[in-house]
Amino acid sequence: MxxxxxxxxxxxxxxLVVECQQGNRKALEVLVKRYQKIxxxxxxxxxxxxxxxxxxxxxxxxxxxxxxxxxxxPRTFRxxxxxxxxxxxxxxxxxxxxxxxxISLDRTSDEDDEQVREFPDLSPGPDEVVLNRExxxxxxxxxxxxxxxxxxxxxxxxxxxxxYEEIAESLGCELGTxxxxxxxxxxxxxxxxxxxxxxxxxxxxIKTIPxxxxxxxx
Amino acid sequence: xxxxxxxxxxxxxxxxxxxxxxxxxxxxxxxxxxxLLHNFAxxxxxxxxxxxxxxxxxLPTSDQFWSSLEERLEREEMQLNSLLSSSLGDxxxxxxxxxxxxxxxxxxxxxDPKLTKVTDLATFSITKSASQPLNLSAALSESYKMPSDxxxxxxxxxxxxxxxxxxxxxxFSESAPIDMADKQKFFLGLSEYLDGECSTPRMxxxxxxxxxxxxxxxxxxxxxxxxxxxxxxYKVSPQLDQEAFxxxxxxxxxxxxxxxxxxxxxxx
Numbered sequence: 001m002x003x004x005x006x007x008x009x010x011x012x013x014x015x016l017v018v019e020c021q022q023g024n025r026k027a028l029e030v031l032v033k034r035y036q037k038i039x040x041x042x043x044x045x046x047x048x049x050x051x052x053x054x055x056x057x058x059x060x061x062x063x064x065x066x067x068x069x070x071x072x073x074p075r076t077f078r079x080x081x082x083x084x085x086x087x088x089x090x091x092x093x094x095x096x097x098x099x100x101x102x103i104s105l106d107r108t109s110d111e112d113d114e115q116v117r118e119f120p121d122l123s124p125g126p127d128e129v130v131l132n133r134e135x136x137x138x139x140x141x142x143x144x145x146x147x148x149x150x151x152x153x154x155x156x157x158x159x160x161x162x163x164y165e166e167i168a169e170s171l172g173c174e175l176g177t178x179x180x181x182x183x184x185x186x187x188x189x190x191x192x193x194x195x196x197x198x199x200x201x202x203x204x205x206i207k208t209i210p211x212x213x214x215x216x217x218x
Numbered sequence: 219x220x221x222x223x224x225x226x227x228x229x230x231x232x233x234x235x236x237x238x239x240x241x242x243x244x245x246x247x248x249x250x251x252x253x254l255l256h257n258f259a260x261x262x263x264x265x266x267x268x269x270x271x272x273x274x275x276x277l278p279t280s281d282q283f284w285s286s287l288e289e290r291l292e293r294e295e296m297q298l299n300s301l302l303s304s305s306l307g308d309x310x311x312x313x314x315x316x317x318x319x320x321x322x323x324x325x326x327x328x329x330d331p332k333l334t335k336v337t338d339l340a341t342f343s344i345t346k347s348a349s350q351p352l353n354l355s356a357a358l359s360e361s362y363k364m365p366s367d368x369x370x371x372x373x374x375x376x377x378x379x380x381x382x383x384x385x386x387x388x389x390f391s392e393s394a395p396i397d398m399a400d401k402q403k404f405f406l407g408l409s410e411y412l413d414g415e416c417s418t419p420r421m422x423x424x425x426x427x428x429x430x431x432x433x434x435x436x437x438x439x440x441x442x443x444x445x446x447x448x449x450x451x452y453k454v455s456p457q458l459d460q461e462a463f464x465x466x467x468x469x470x471x472x473x474x475x476x477x478x479x480x481x482x483x484x485x486x
Contacts, residue, residue, distance in 0.1 A: 194440075
């Protein structure tokens, strides 16, 4: 479909939201298609072992449709959508029995075939760390063991790339809360993955240390 | 059995609303209604006794509530400690308390019954054991005047937020000097540095320290490694058929459209 067929395709979120609030289904369709992948990936990153993620993603957009009239500031749509996603994740967590992921170190390579298909891009590149399958499995286990509040901020920050402000807006909490949760979550992951992180090649050096004109070579 | 009969049986429980001879008349040759009345009465007793335990004759004031909690805490302290340590293990660092609360919160979210019963005790424990007084007790007792207002989710949300704010001030406040000697705090402060969220002067201080201190440098490197590893691990999400996804939502929200399309296709 081109922009000639659908003039909403290039419309910014805020305008689409206003259209949706007036009952425009085409605008809703564009919003859903624009954000479905993001919603899907957040859910997957929060709960990779849930098998009904597509249904949950669908439920999220149904909630969006039903409540979009309540969104006062259309510019905050992304944060509002994240909020709905995270709330649904918490709702589902309460409903489901807790399953603690376990990793068998005796697994054969045949048994791991499925995971290989799921993560086809783990081959090392010039700027990539070589990650073996075992590390991936342990990272998933560590994430699964993180308290939910920590897991949520790590997913939003590290995997979705949201800023601290966006995360605070999405979670409806203070900026300081977000900062400390991220720090504590990282510290937790660090401890849990200590043995594995040390095995990673040292060639992965820091090229740049964050912004503010501060570059450090190590 | 008709609905009106069920309502009438229900009314029989309240002796003020129906006369005894009418009850007898209603029950005449009706064993099913007698059984229903018996069941209603039993249910009523169960509910009444449950509420009798739950609701004190006279609601305590906020101060009474908190002091009674404190007494219980002292009385059951050993039990609470052993419960916590068996559930959570020993966490040696000064982060232990915060970690414990996170664990408790997570367990409460899972409705772990053995921890649910210590929720109120735990609320006090934190104010007692925190190295810096957080005065959560006062804050909470202001927010929740009566025990009936005490909703676990709210309490834990509040505790968690207060802890986070306190923790953040402790670690990241621009007015607070960076304590390089306290490696644990410094490591946690590196998280903000990693995200480029520190002010420029602070960034410079951390930069200089990283160049000098190999321990912190190694930790910073490992933070980066974990970040990279995370991104690789979750790089690929399962595929989603975008058109089919929208169609399923659309069919659910606007079923009339689907019917219309079907009718048109069938030539109606």
